[in-house]
Amino acid sequence: MRRLPAQRDSRPPAPRRAALSAPFTGRPSQKEKPLSRPPRSSHRRRYTAALALTTAGTLFAAGFQTGVASAAPRDPGHAKIAATPRAGAAPAKLSPAKHAALLKSATAAVGDTAKSLGLGAKEKLIVKDVAKDADGTTHTRYERTYAGLPVLGGDLVVHLRNGGRTTVSEATKATVRVPAVTAKVSSATAAGKAVAAAKKADAKHPKIDGAPRLVVWAAGAKPVLAWESVVEGVQHDGTPSELHVITDATSGKAVFDFEDVRTGTGTGQFSGTVPLGSTLSGSTYELVDADRAGHRTYDLNQGTSGTGTLFTDDNDVWGDGTQSNRQTAGVDVAFGAAATWDYYKDVFGRNGIRNDGVAAYSRAHYGNAYVNAFWSDTCFCMTYGDGASNTHPLTALDVAAHEMSHGVTSATANLTYSGESGGLNEATSDIFAAAVEFHADLPADVPDYLVGEKIDIRGNGTPLRYMDKPSKDGSSRDSWDSSLGSIDVHYSSGPANHFFYLLSEGSGAKTVNGVSYDSPTSDGKAVTGIGIENAQRIWYRALTTYMTSTTNYAGARVATLQAAADLFGAYSDTYLAVAAAWAGINVGDRIALGVNIAPIADQTSGVGQEVSLQTDAYTTNSGAGLTYAATGLPDGLTLSDTGLISGVPTTAGTSEVTLTVTDSTGTAASVSFSWRVAHIYANGTRVDIPDAGAAVESPIVITGQTGNASATTQVYVKIVHTYRGDLTVDLVGPDGTVYSLLNHSGGSADNVDQTFTVDASAQPVDGTWKLRVRDTASIDVGYLQQWQLTP
Structure with a gap:
């Protein structure tokens, strides 16, 4: 966030210059929805992720643990933090x-x-x-x-x-500005490239839906004029496709692409006997829910387009709980829509998916043996397949709630469906799917923290995902790391799912509604839960109030802490539990009572180059002022009374610095870090990297220095590129020795913004050093923005 008109501030009000939480120093925000899906066969399509529920492939890998829910009573034995949300922060x-x-x-x-x-x-x-x-x-x-x-x-x-x-x-801190708004690349050329991208993604029958539109793409490292093309077709698993392809309108190069189809009394197969909203029309009952804005449920009769036939009945008794009765799937579908509508209305006062009182509609029996369910913003509808052999419908309550919650996300933060923001998008649907289950509290579908446990798509009685320990599915991550944004969003959702479970129930072994859980933490420390009722309120407020399209895990931590401060007060037990749950998945640090100092990374500065390092500290003792002291600062640097270290280093060398912060109650805390002062050389001239072309080089010439380089020579490289796995990056010493820095590593992640350490002690410092970069594969492009050498 930022204060108007210019001062940025991502923190709620706090005692004494605080970020209310120690800042997270992981991957920066990207300038950049079936319940699950396998990885694409082509690495180019990492951004194309339909929101279908599930498909075959790696999702059917063996070795998954079981966790079937039963109707056993909820175990009251594990303590939680009890708190009442502040009434003023409620919607x-x-x-x-x-x-x-x-x-x-x-x-x-x-x-x-x-x-x-x-x-x-x-x-x-x-x-x-x-x-x-x-x-x-x-x-x-x-x-x-x-x-x-x-x-x-x-x-x-x-x-x-x-x-x-x-x-x-x-969503972006960058100044939105482009040199011109006239495209050098024609819309027809952009359309052709978009269709080619869809074909490369194995889409069937791709065709352009209308003419490409000219836009400014501001979700990358630098805003560019671009064409947005929408390609309709069919994905490899039978899910409809609406692929958005962003093409640079100046160079014609592919910039980004994403999929806009997001893949997920009567007696249902999964919901049991439940009340249904129906409407009498003449002498026939129709599955039209007048209490929920007229939500309609259709039978597609194995078709793949249109709405099919509205479910009707002569006596208002729907389905019989068996798959062979076509109404049974309609019961589950209609109930799932009603339960999701009621959840958002009862808990948050939300009036429908878009909060505009307009109903979506649902379609059952889609396609032939279609093992998926999906939400589409275009039709504003939910669609369900009948699964393998048309005998395993994907119509369980958590499927419906998962997919329809993608619509809520689209109407609010609209988290971009790729990278870390895509994982948060997917996790949001899992989170609210669990919350809807707990709100509905069905005897036939006992609430749990398992995803897709009823549909059993693997055929071995295992859930699709586990929120208490996501890695039990064989692919999801339990905790954040810097590579998280490069994996499929259904697996990068794991840490956020884990966070929500920890926040709701806490860590360690426990039983909830007859299901056994044993949730670990990345730091090995216990987390005390606050209950799903308050955890869901925090996530909803963070999503609808503070998150934007580019929010990543670090941003989600800030957003949920702000939401917790709004609802329960800054530094309340609930607020501290939010920070602890994030620390439990390796995002940021726990907040201790008293003085907290954000971690300070080891520093490297150049002789004669200006330094400005703002340290970040706060105290949980309300109203207490802070004083700062430091030992070991390099010559030429000073510490202000607000914690700013500034000045111009004068002497090369390395020192250990200790920063101590004390509040006016006498409580103190210290952090130590290393500060190296060295001669740093840089080249900031942009060098474009040819697509699948010859290597390019950027030189740095050093004169007047004696001796050899260090065994820990540092090379900082900043490359803007849409697929870093295409790249090789080498340092070439003055005598021609080549040191490999990057060799097609990092997969489909964007950009290189990294410091490498090499043993260049055999090289003289004086001479011409070169950074050599080559793009070895087609489609994705970029440029070397700058590099620095600390020999």
Whole structure:
């Protein structure tokens, strides 16, 4: 977030200059939904991920543990942190007329808002939605245009609090500006490239849906003029495809692509005997739910287009619990939609998926032996297949809630479905799927923290995913690491699912509703849960109020801590539990009572180069001031009374620095780190890297230095590229010796922003050093932005 008009602030109010949590120093925010799916056969398609429920392939790997729910009573034996959310932070109950008035008021003020944000003259804001808290705080979500063109990845949320304090959550920190808004590449060329990209992704019958539109792509490292093409077709597993392909309108190179099809009384196969909303039309009952805006449930009769036939019945008694009765799937589907609608309304006051009172619709019996379910924003509908041999329908309650929650995410934060934000998108659907189960509390589908346990797609009685220990599925990650954004989003969702379980139930062995769990933590320390009721409120507020399209795991931590501060108070037991649960999956640190200092990485600075390092400390002792002291600072550096280390180092060498922060109650904390002062040489001239072409080089010439380089010579490299696995990067010493820095490593992750250490002690410091970069595969492109050498 940032304060208006310019000062950025991602933290809730706190005692004494605090970030309320120690900042997370992992992967930076990317400028960049079936319940599961296998990895693509082509590495180029890592961004193409339909939201279908599941497909064959690696998801059917053996060795999964069982965890079937039973109707045993909930185990009350494990303690949790009990707290009541602050009433003022709850969503206000807005009538359609009041919601419309807020939208109208925000729309009338977009010009003034843009000016207060410091946006350029060519930038305009478009109101997407306005939410209001019970205490009157408003949260207005905007899209952005530049010179009349849509800005993809330019979304932001303006938070206007009581007393006039205004902050902003934004998807990109970059200034949105492009040299020109006239494309050098024709729309026809972009369309051709988009179709080719779809074919490379194994799509069947790809065709352009309308003409490509000109946009500004702001979700990358640098905003560019681009064409957005939508390619319709069919994915390899039978799921419909709406592939969005972003093509640089100046160079014609592929920039990004993503899939927009997101893949997920009567008696149902999974829900049991449940009440259904139906409507009498003449002498026939129709599966039209008048209590939920007229939600309609259709039988596609194994078709793959249209709506099929509306389910009807002569006596308003639907299904019999057997798969052979076609109404049975309709019961599960209709109940799943109703239960999801009721959950969002009862818990959050949300009026439908888009919060606009408009019903989606559902389609059962899709395709032939289609092992999937998916949500589509285009039709605003849910679709369910009948599974293998048309005998294993994917219509369980958590499937419905998972897929429909993708619609909620799309209508709010709209988390980009790739990288870390894609994992958070997928986890959000798993989180609310569990929450809907607990809210519905069905005897036939006992609430649990297992995903897809009823549908048994593997045929061995195992769930699709486990929230308490995601790695039990064989592919998901339990904790965050720097490579998380490069794996499939259904597996990178694991740490967020794990976080939510830890926050809800806590770590260690326990039994909930007859299901045994044993949840570990990455730091080996215990986490105390706060209960799913409060955990879901924190995640929902973070999603709908503070997250944006590019939020990554570090950003999600900030968003949930802000939400916890709003609902329960900064530094409350609940707030501290949120930080502890994130630490339990290796995102940030726990917050201790008293003084906390954010970790400080070892520093390297150049002789004669200006230094400005703001340390970050806070105290949980409300109102207590902080004083700072440091020992071991390099010559030329000083520490201010606000914790800023600044100055110009004068002497090469390495020292151990200890920073001590004390609050006015006498509580103190210290951190130590190494500070190396050396001669640093840099080349910041941009060098474009040819696509699948010859190597390029960038030189640094050093003169006037004696002796050889260090055995720990450091090479910092910053390359902007859409697929780092295509690259080889070498350091070439003055005598021609080649040191390999990067050799097609990192897979499908974006960019290289990394410091490498090599033993160059055989090289003289004086001479010409070169960084050599080559792109060895086609499609993805980029450039060397800068590099630095510390010999």
